[in-house]
Amino acid sequence: MSTLSSEADLSTAVAGVKLKHVLMNASGVLGALPEHVTRLANYGLAAVVTKTFTKRPREGYGPPIILRLENIGFLNAVGLANPGVGAVPQVVRRGKELGLPIMVSVGGSTVEEYVEVASVSADAGADLLELNLSCPHTMGYGLDVGSDPSNVFEVTKAVASVSKVPVVAKLGLSDNYIKSAGKALEAGAKALTLINTIRAMVIDVYSLRPVLSNVFGGLSGPPLHPIAVKVVYDVYREFSPEIIGVGGVTNWVTAAELVLAGAKAIQVGSALSSNDPRELIRSILGGLSEWVKGLEYVRLTDLVGLAHRK
Amino acid sequence: MSTLSSEADLSTAVAGVKLKHVLMNASGVLGALPEHVTRLANYGLAAVVTKTFTKRPREGYGPPIILRLENIGFLNAVGLANPGVGAVPQVVRRGKELGLPIMVSVGGSTVEEYVEVASVSADAGADLLELNLSCPHTMGYGLDVGSDPSNVFEVTKAVASVSKVPVVAKLGLSDNYIKSAGKALEAGAKALTLINTIRAMVIDVYSLRPVLSNVFGGLSGPPLHPIAVKVVYDVYREFSPEIIGVGGVTNWVTAAELVLAGAKAIQVGSALSSNDPRELIRSILGGLSEWVKGLEYVRLTDLVGLAHRK
């Protein structure tokens, strides 16, 4: 028996792009420079997602920008630090050189900016575009867009109608996430990434000050996980679209729950701060493989959305 | 030196009701029967909050109704189980007998129901009414109301205008929490309780089914805390109202953060599942007292909202 035949089939596809397995990084974890792409590739991910790129370079906030929390989550306000759209081509090129599909995360404060970053990325050879409609801590960027279904429609439509590359819309938690998801799909998104961080803050009780230099930030990691499962579940029940699940994935079980809720690919963000990200990815994949086999399935994708079965 | 003089002053007042210290239970943790009130009093709380009462008795959902999560939070879908408004008088009476201020949590699926439960509670001698505008897992109850500022206004106004007892509006996380908070205050709420649980779910990866009998539930405990701090901070910045902070309080630091964000009283919910709730309350109070003294303040209430200082 070869090792291969004893493993379940963990391959998947997002918007027609084939992936050798279901795991990629979440946007914002590395992914702003070619060297980051190399590093992510070494972690054993099936695809690389870039940092959200904006038209102009953004310095981002000064430290503290990320906190590990006692509630085992993370709180970040990086401020969309990125070298600007000009750096996209070299980042995409590195992905190509490494033979990995690459999804460029596209940000903007106006529809035009989204379109511009998307065009440059498409021209550079990106395999997928992820519209960051949900970064919750940058004024004018993010949540303002994603929580308003008509904005979601407008941005997605504008990008999808000029882009030859499939568009994935990334949404966060909001009152209207089901509507926003519907609008994104209607506007031409081929898949949805769910979910982004949730606004939160931490105050230092000694100096009596908010800790993050930006005062508040986005909560990620395990605290988010059951919320992400719910959002994925609801959106899948409504539209059964292609979903990339993200939020608090730290092991195979957390990934498996998102799959059962309806995700056909998974992003890992905060957990890549683990001591050994390569081993983390291996162990998630190993666990998923055992799980699929244990349930007597052949392909992980056969389990997508099965929690909806009556 | 007496023990007393070495402690800071932790007393507070909510909507004119004096409390010997800042801690009360969160609604839904016990509080549906007189015996529950006795138990909560024994925990050393300064006031007792009842389970949310509805007009008619509600059986609630069958087990599983509560899960402890690996992310150290809790997920519950109790389904507002309560013996109905008819049981309110005896619950309030027990509070009175024990000499504790009692806040009745008022629920309803229509404005009329809210008004009815509120009237019975007021007549029974409740010291405060907490309008549950935010229970996120009961159709027709809760979030539907709280996330719509005009519904918040309507329910609060209807109750406040007939009630001689001060009304506290309890809101959850929603896109419009600042607006909803404003509307509640405009409609006559004397204080706000922030926040309720956030919708979330857990799927069993062995049986491929949602675990809670209700499929989804409300996330509480530590995962909620930095979100609650943010909501309290934002609402305090906007209106500086009286706020009861709730969400993930497990020790003095989590309570202190909510105070700095703007809360003048604190509710403890999930953490009362601790092995020794009485000791938990003592240690939170002890920690707060040391903290106030360490900062060379006299009263805990002097620290309310100080994170907003420039």
Added chain:
Amino acid sequence: MGKSEELRIWSGERLKRDVSTHSIIPARVVLNRALSRRFHIIKVRPLTLIKRPKPVQFFMVWSPGVDELPLSVAGYNASGEITFIYEIKGPGTRRLSELKPDSFVGLKGPLGRPLEVADGGTALVVTGGSGVAPVPFITKHLASKGYQLEVVWGVKRGDELFNLCSLMSGFEYLNIATEDCSAGYCGLASELAKSLLSKTRYDLVVGVGPKKMLESLCKATLGVKTYVVLEAIVKCGLGLCGSCVLQPTDRLLCVDGPAFKCEEVIEYLEQ
């Protein structure tokens, strides 16, 4: 795949952390069958390490998608397998009885406080009805604490009886009482217990069974250290929901019990 060998939790049943995101631990049914007309036994093997249960702790046993029921631990062995004895009462226990070996249940626990007793002495364990479930685990524990012990087991009809002895260890004598007089003492367990209590001096009495039985036991053992193991509707098992409150006391069965000293719950028993 390197470490993946350790992950063979399904076929190989190797133990592994991170098997669940929540407090319900998956367990495989090892055996599940009737013991008598009335009682069934189920043995399950958790997929991951569980905190070692002690008598009189219980688990919430979840049949996925059906119900979650409190069941007392009847036995626990070195390979971590947990045994429950149960009676079919309604849909939840019926569904439980239909589970085939190798199917999954979920376990939440161990819940409740362990029974804490001083070392050594003589003990009487009195049980009736489905109260028999935790008795094997209790007697094993008392024996290990150096007790010389005697058991009274009462049932309505003789065909409810099963070979309780074979599940127990270390007890002195098992006294049977049947209400249909088909075996052993003819009458109620509490009556038989009373007659034993009048003839022997016990340092410890433990009662598990119907409320009425426990009430009369408490009254018959004034002056003797007596624990009664109770039942109530357990929903959360965490002391939060309040459904298990033993009115008119403010005790919560799930966190303060299920064993109580008579004086703690006498008002409840008398009700």
Added chain:
Amino acid sequence: MGKSEELRIWSGERLKRDVSTHSIIPARVVLNRALSRRFHIIKVRPLTLIKRPKPVQFFMVWSPGVDELPLSVAGYNASGEITFIYEIKGPGTRRLSELKPDSFVGLKGPLGRPLEVADGGTALVVTGGSGVAPVPFITKHLASKGYQLEVVWGVKRGDELFNLCSLMSGFEYLNIATEDCSAGYCGLASELAKSLLSKTRYDLVVGVGPKKMLESLCKATLGVKTYVVLEAIVKCGLGLCGSCVLQPTDRLLCVDGPAFKCEEVIEYLEQ
């Protein structure tokens, strides 16, 4: 108040868990003063237990409301106090220098990988500029591992020097190099190091200082086990933000470093 005595974290400074909801641990400034025209020293006492730092680990030091800076551990004592040596470079380090004893800073760490060396042998530690900060902690560690060691310390001007010896222990000899030729060897630390390397056989070389110095050190020590301790812009300290990447390599200083073998980072040094 019972346990409240244990909570006297302010006046009595008793250690206590649960002092923070996040990874920044409050610490009180114990002393903070200039060592020389160029260097300052600050000693802080964390309010709660911190993982014992090892050389060449660092902390993110937060001045509330101002900035958060990476500083290497220069010393650590039995009462848990941590010493940092720093140079005023911009607003963050200036603000740090203004902190009075008893004020609070926040500590995130220890971050980075400890320097792992084999036991015993001869070692040369070469430092220049603000690279001197971790040197006392490094030499103490190497001495405890049984190394016979020699230190080269280079500065631009003699008035940057301070009594480094008094902060160190267990080193064989401290060689000073000044570029203004006011003390010790006249020239660059790297030149002095080269001449020592040509005369003595070392089992281990550790360099801490400017990139150029480290590059030439790496080139002069081909064949000798050499570690260089680097700096980069550290923002998250967790391997997430990517700001500390040592281009063109894919190493992240905050999680892979700050110490590297020459061959791991030579492309970076040559840049």
